[in-house]
Amino acid sequence: MKIFAFIQIDDGVVNRLSVETLTGAQKLAAATNGSVTAVVFGAVPDDLKTYKVKEILNVQAAELEDYSPLYYIEALSRIISSESPDTVVFGHTYQVRDWVPRLSARLKLPFLVDCIGFKTDDNFTVTRQISQGKINADMAFENPSLISFQSGAFRADEVESGTAEVRAIALDLSAVPGTIRPGEKYQQARGSVDLSHAKVIVSVGRGIGKEENIPLVKELADALSAELGCSRPVVDYGWLPHERQVGSSGQTVSPKLYLALGISGAIQHQVGMKGADTIVAINKDENAPIFEIADIGIVADLFEIVPKLTESIKAKK
């Protein structure tokens, strides 16, 4: 299979998810006796040249130096048309979500998103999660195709090393309409809460039910001398500030203990906390995806457990 791996460059650095995806592309090439070509827009970072690929296709145009969706779509659309890869793989980043669906529509190619793996045993299929991670779906489609892989689908440290020649292709993108005009990126002022160094985090999700119940978990956090964290819905509802959010749009944490209370464990949350040494999850839904990654699981109503747990811990101290 002729595989193209799109490499996202963020401020001159190869996106980590793109490296993971390159590992996936190498595995797919090995399974299909195929080849991997890395596709890069703009300058090629040196570390990309240390990976094993057939070649690095360096697409050059002034408009590609900073991300803007319509230029990205037009550029890759032309590359796919002229180079005819069987499949193009991407890391499932927020940026990829902003342009590749539209590319798929332009070329009328299937785009299989947020995949966790592929199979080549029978036909070529990819696996993706549906119903909030409770079910896996093997998807069938025809090549040429576009596929994005979820964070963690492959390991960045398993990427094969090698050398690669760079082939440059210059494109004239001056005819692309300027109807989408991105401004400068900015980072929200960092709050006073830094969860990344916390040893123990008590984290609360939608299962807490209402704002009035937050003190219940705050007390447990205090008893454990822990920081209080939360999943996205808790911030969306205004129950806790954004600075306490763990996950892809919040903080990434790696505590000794992560105690997840009423958190279902959507992938966007998991990417922020799966590096914890020990994950303890309390959730009333035994099928919640949080139990996929928990070391200790408790299927129960958190309101029956948390107050007693707080008392029990206080008694130990």
Add this chain to the structure above:
Amino acid sequence: MKSCVLIKQVPDGDSPVVIADDQVSLKGEGITWTTNETDGYALEEALLLKEAHGGEVVVCTIGKDSALQVVKDALAKGADRGIFITDPKFDNLDSFGKAAIFAQVLKDENFDLIFSGLQSDNSSNAQTGLILAEFLGTSHATMVIGTEWIDESRIKVNRELEAGWFRWTELDFPASLTIQSGINKPRYASLRGIMLMKKKPIATVTAEDLAMDEIPALSHIKKLYVPRKTKETVFISGSPEEIVTQLTDKLENEIKVL
């Protein structure tokens, strides 16, 4: 300003998820249906912009008979009219097929803005709003967490990036926006809203009404299955007291955080 909000009816988070005997679909029994979460935020954003700058808000869905309810709910919250696309032929569409139908139904409406939730809670493809943008030739932005109306032909939107980064982006009308959760506080329907809803028009569109011979599908489900656990999870069970005793012991002696 004329806005359209695409909404989808999905099972609520507590509904049972059971694979049907055909192994390519989910059982419908016992499911409580609701409006997809981010679609609710999309509707609210469209209503807020209409209240500030005037115009019309139209809601549109593709679904089975039960999906008429999400249109009614949106009308009760303040949308002006509904378009209900329903046909057994439309039951198993992928994002490409759905967007193709939406494009066919909406192309002559000349909307300034098309809103949708950034992804559905059940299939999570996060593509329909963008594919539709391509079919209708509009500008687009995804993961929109803020909007700022500029004038009759432009809007500024704040896009959420990863890890606390954001980016304001200016778009020409027409534009397709996919809305991130937390952008606003979705309203509840008032009693008056529910009464008004009953008089609002809902147009029903079937396959026959659309000049589309075949609905294109670019991918399909080959097999559904429950994921195999990759991690060994130790489950603690018993009465709340027993659970707390065991967990406290583990926190003290195994995880050593006490």
